[in-house]
Amino acid sequence: MKIKEIIVVEGKDDTVKVKLAVDADTIETRGSAVNDSVIDQIRHAQATRGVIILTDPDYPGQRIRSLIADKVPGCRHAFLPKSEAIEKHGRGVGIEYASVESIRKALRDAQYMDKEAAEQITKEDLVAAGLIGGPDSKTRREAVGQKLKIGYVNGKQLHKRLIMFQITREQFAEALMEVLEEEQS
Known part of the structure; x- marks a missing residue:
């Protein structure tokens, strides 16, 4: 390659x-x-x-x-x-x-x-998704980061990275759903 x-x-x-x-x-x-x-x-x-x-x-x-x-x-x-x-x-x-x-x-x-991208996902969305402030937040952030191909980041950086990569609510929800399904199995 x-x-x-x-x-x-x-x-x-x-x-x-x-x-x-x-x-x-x-x-x-x-x-x-x-x-x-x-x-x-x-x-x-x-x-x-x-x-x-x-x-x-x-x-x-x-x-x-x-x-x-x-x-x-x-x-x-x-x-x-x-x-x-x-x-x-x-x-x-x-x-x-x-x-x-x-x-x-x-x-x-x-x-x-793209640092100038419009904000799509809020910090409140990340808390509600269990990506910030929860007992399994770190593990879940790592899995979501892999699914979205944005790498692992801490809670503060996750929001910035989602914005910079212009991750839509739909892409975010899809990745989160996959992670939650994997957690259940």
Whole structure:
């Protein structure tokens, strides 16, 4: 599978794993302190070929993703579920631990974010759906995030991500229904 866009990853091990999965070029942020030189490279890549951001499904990865998205608008975002990016002994989380197929799927499902999208789903909807403030909220958020291909986020970030990805009430309800049905079985 050849990818035209340049894929932004965190480090060398991520690049190695991505190149096993797809034929693509990468830019490495080399950690969470993304410097201006790297941002300039990403801006140039976005202007010439497009960019897909594929960071680790953890707090530092989310921080890097947000920083890049703020400074380089128009990037696509690929998400790996945390469960598919855990080192086999459970000591680490990262792209480098994911399977080749998981990486391919995440890249195929990459989406654009739109911070200016009209609000469709309210925070009250998220509370009513048991995605915020309930005993199983974290598990349910993770499952809904996978269904909607927006990645795992905490309660505060879920609302923002639903808006940025322009998730409609219908898409949200469908994903939630699937998750609730899976919980029942």
